[in-house]
Amino acid sequence: xxxxxxxxxxxxxxxxxxxxxxxxxxxxxxxxxxxxxxxxxxxxxxxxxxxxxxxxxxxxxxxxxxxxxxxxxxxxxxxxxxxxxxxxxxxxxxxxxxxxxxxxxxxxxxxxxxxxxxxxxxxxxxxxxxxxxxxxxxxxxxxxxxxxxxxxxxxxxxxxxxxxxxxxxxxxxxxxxxxxxxxxxxxxxxxxxxxxxxxxxxxxxxxxxxxxxxxxxxxxxxxxxxxxxxxxxxxxxxxxxxxxxxxxxxxxxxxxxxxxxxxxxxxxxxxxxxxxxxxxxxxxxxxxxxxxxxxxxxxxxxxxxxxxxxxxxxxxxxxxxxxxxxxxxxxxxx
Numbered sequence: 001x002x003x004x005x006x007x008x009x010x011x012x013x014x015x016x017x018x019x020x021x022x023x024x025x026x027x028x029x030x031x032x033x034x035x036x037x038x039x040x041x042x043x044x045x046x047x048x049x050x051x052x053x054x055x056x057x058x059x060x061x062x063x064x065x066x067x068x069x070x071x072x073x074x075x076x077x078x079x080x081x082x083x084x085x086x087x088x089x090x091x092x093x094x095x096x097x098x099x100x101x102x103x104x105x106x107x108x109x110x111x112x113x114x115x116x117x118x119x120x121x122x123x124x125x126x127x128x129x130x131x132x133x134x135x136x137x138x139x140x141x142x143x144x145x146x147x148x149x150x151x152x153x154x155x156x157x158x159x160x161x162x163x164x165x166x167x168x169x170x171x172x173x174x175x176x177x178x179x180x181x182x183x184x185x186x187x188x189x190x191x192x193x194x195x196x197x198x199x200x201x202x203x204x205x206x207x208x209x210x211x212x213x214x215x216x217x218x219x220x221x222x223x224x225x226x227x228x229x230x231x232x233x234x235x236x237x238x239x240x241x242x243x244x245x246x247x248x249x250x251x252x253x254x255x256x257x258x259x260x261x262x263x264x265x266x267x268x269x270x271x272x273x274x275x276x277x278x279x280x281x282x283x284x285x286x287x288x289x290x291x292x293x294x295x296x297x298x299x300x301x302x303x304x305x306x307x308x309x310x311x312x313x314x315x316x317x318x319x320x321x322x323x324x325x326x327x328x329x330x331x332x333x334x
Contacts, residue, residue: 002320005162009140015323019081022074022120023314024066025127026050026087028102031066032311035074040315046073050103059105063113083114084123084318086130086310088155090170095124098170123317128173129164130313132157134305135266136164137316144262146253147303148175149269149310150278152220153188154196154249160260175256176200180248199249201271207241221270228274243281250285250300257298258291268303275302 002008016038025032031050035043053065071077087110089100095111097103114122125133132147136159139145147157154176158165165172176196177189184193185203197203201220208227209216215226230238253265265286271278283300290298305312 002324003163004136004140004159004320005143006140008162009137012320012323013137015319015326017081017322019079020076021315021318022070022077022080022083023311023318024083024085025130025308025311025314026085026103027127027310028088032308033070033074034311034315035076035080036315038319040312040319043076044074054104059108060113063110063117067117080120082121082123082318082322083118084125084314084321085110085114086125086127086314088127091124091126091129092170095122097124121321123314123321125313125317126157126166126170127310127313128155128157129166130157130311130317131266131268131303131305131309132159132173132313133164133316134309134313135159135303136162137312138304139264142264144260145264145266146173146175146256146262147266147268147309148249148253150200150249150267150271151269152200152202154200154269160262175252178252178255180252195248195252199245201269204242204245204271207245208238211237211241224271224274228277231277242277246278246281247285250282250287251289253282253286253298253300254289254291257286257296261296263296263299265298265300266303266305267300268306268309272302272306275306 020043021036023034027050029050030047032047034045053062087097088102089105090098092098097105097108097110099106111122111124128149131149135145135147143162145159149155156173156175158173177194179193180195181193185197186192187194187197201224205220205223208223215223227238231242279300279302286298286300303309
């Protein structure tokens with residue numbers, strides 16, 4: 001991965017080229033496509049259900065289906081310089097999705113298939129890593145940060161010493177699966193007591209349903225919106241449930257801060273639509289559990305790239321790749 005010091009990012013920001021970036025964010029439920037120029041000015045954008053692309057009997061049809069849909073929705077494809085894809089799941093250096101339970105992929109050669117089908121250079125990155133990259137791009141002076149997405153689940157991406165840190169198995173920063181309460185609530189991963197089992201949208205909805213039988217039939221997102229309205233009105237039980245849930249994430253952030261000696265934590269994901277409630281709670285508990293040493297103050301903020309951190313991170317990795325090929329690989333511009 002690339003070294004992204006402040007001076008390097010500023011050079012990349014100033015790099016211009018003719019043509020477009022095609023960025024794709026593949027999620028478990030929705031896929032977002034964005035055509036943009038060198039400054040990330042959006043030319044066109046489309047969102048649709050990921051289900052329309054999938055074929056359970058033949059996963060290799062995913063990319064051809066994606067191309068067919070893009071050709072119908074997006075103009076100027078012939079002027080695209082590079083395609084960059086952010087996706088749920090661990091992604092290795094070859095652009096293979098090693099494992100993505102949400103998409104049902106295992107060792108899926110997404111980069112190879114996409115380059116073959118689109119006949120364009122392709123970059124593939126994990127969606128949380130893309131979020132971390134977007135935050136680094138927006139605040140290049142920050143050398144260390146963790147981006148955390150809070151939606152139905154919890155994921156994270158990590159920048160250390162101006163580089164994206166992916167780990168030995170491309171699975172670093174699994175914040176959602178840190179066990180914060182041994183033998184506690186069951187997590188979707190099969191273990192018990194993970195942060196995700198307490199502080200995710202799914203777990204919040206679970207606790208709200210226990211308390212509010214009259215709203216228990218509401219879908220997760222609607223239930224959380226309703227609960228947050230009650231929180232702002234001072235409902236004691238909702239306040240208790242919400243603070244308890246996010247105390248676990250604040251505690252986990254404090255542990256990560258102490259382990260890695262980092263201060264900056266950026267929050268994204270659907271739950272951050274309620275950032276006025278969520279961020280102060282997490283900040284309070286991160287402060288409560290933090291190891292107090294000189295010059296370190298944990299800073300929890302809504303991501304600057306919110307609400308589309310992953311798609312912006314895809315744009316960033318695409319532009320970095322173009323820049324790198326032009327100036328560091330002695331090749332002509334694509």
